[in-house]
Amino acid sequence: MTHTRHVNQTFIRQPGVELRSTWQSTQAYKRHSHAQLSIGAILEGQTCCSCNGEPFILYPGDLIVIPAHMAHSCNPVEGQPRSYHMLYLDTDIEPAMQVIRSEALFRQYLAVVDTLSPEAIAALLSGLTENSAPPDPLRPSSLALLQTLRHSLQEPPSLDVLARRFSLRKETLIRTFKQDTGLTPGTFLAISRVEFAKARLRAGDDIADVSYQSGFADQSHFHKTFVSYAAATPRQYATGRSISDNN
CATH class of the missing domain: 2.60.120.10 (Jelly Rolls)
Structure with a gap:
């Protein structure tokens, strides 16, 4: 390959x-x-x-x-x-x-x-x-969990803590989230870290700094996870150009 x-x-x-x-x-x-x-x-x-x-x-x-x-x-x-x-x-x-x-x-x-x-x-x-209905909205617990994970990339709260916050059993929280999003909370957290990293790379931040900012344990973990979800290396993605570069 x-x-x-x-x-x-x-x-x-x-x-x-x-x-x-x-x-x-x-x-x-x-x-x-x-x-x-x-x-x-x-x-x-x-x-x-x-x-x-x-x-x-x-x-x-x-x-x-x-x-x-x-x-x-x-x-x-x-x-x-x-x-x-x-x-x-x-x-x-x-x-x-x-x-x-x-x-x-x-x-x-x-x-x-x-x-x-x-x-x-x-x-x-x-x-x-045309003739297209919008997707179904997320349930409140799934929406709250999604937003919490997206804004806690470096030190996300544990699922036990989150379940208590939403007055749910942890298993129920995970099952509901997966039904609504198609992803486990852990997978969504990894994706959110990659999406945040993309934004910082687009802004021109150094790859090593982006790895830390995104909440990854080390450069190797960052690179492997980024490739898994983006099918591009961080460096490939960082070298993308703006449409204004054509002017």
């Missing part, structure tokens, strides 16, 4: 938007989630995308819409390489999870990839949200 640092991929950013383009990759992800709305487009090969435990096989020309905080993984089929774009959008619009096979919407997506313009993004979101 190709080592992650040799995967041909780029990250392009502007405020509220990130575009990841990956070419001929066999790199797999662990199941994870994002705070942003994610929209993927398959360019070459096949991808098996599992959202909240339900698998879908995606083919060239397919789009997949993944709401914020929905657990998912998108991995190669039988180890064969695939190429894809992935958009991450900070938006209040919440379309439902869906696989879309529409030449018109695929062309709109590629227009976003070409320009990352607000107008192209708005047109794409308008097309995606």
Whole structure:
């Protein structure tokens, strides 16, 4: 299998938007989630995308819409390489999870990839949200646990402490959280650390400092966990460029 640092991929950013383009990759992800709305487009090969435990096989020309905080993984089929774009959008619009096979919407997506313009993004979101119901909200205990873990990366409270805070048995807290998010609290904490690390790397912080800020025990643990959930090394991710770099 190709080592992650040799995967041909780029990250392009502007405020509220990130575009990841990956070419001929066999790199797999662990199941994870994002705070942003994610929209993927398959360019070459096949991808098996599992959202909240339900698998879908995606083919060239397919789009997949993944709401914020929905657990998912998108991995190669039988180890064969695939190429894809992935958009991450900070938006209040919440379309439902869906696989879309529409030449018109695929062309709109590629227009976003070409320009990352607000107008192209708005047109794409308008097309995606037609006849689309928003995802179900999290239950109060799951939402509170999610927010607590996200804001306690370096020294998170124990699940026993959290369960008492919510007046629940620990087992009930864990089960409810997994039902609502598709993730265990421990997995969500690891993902939150990686997402925080991404934000600090985008801001230009030193990788060693980011490892500590994110709550990882050491550089090795940081690197291994980051690759597991991002399918990119911290250095690869840090070298992504802003759309303003084209000017």
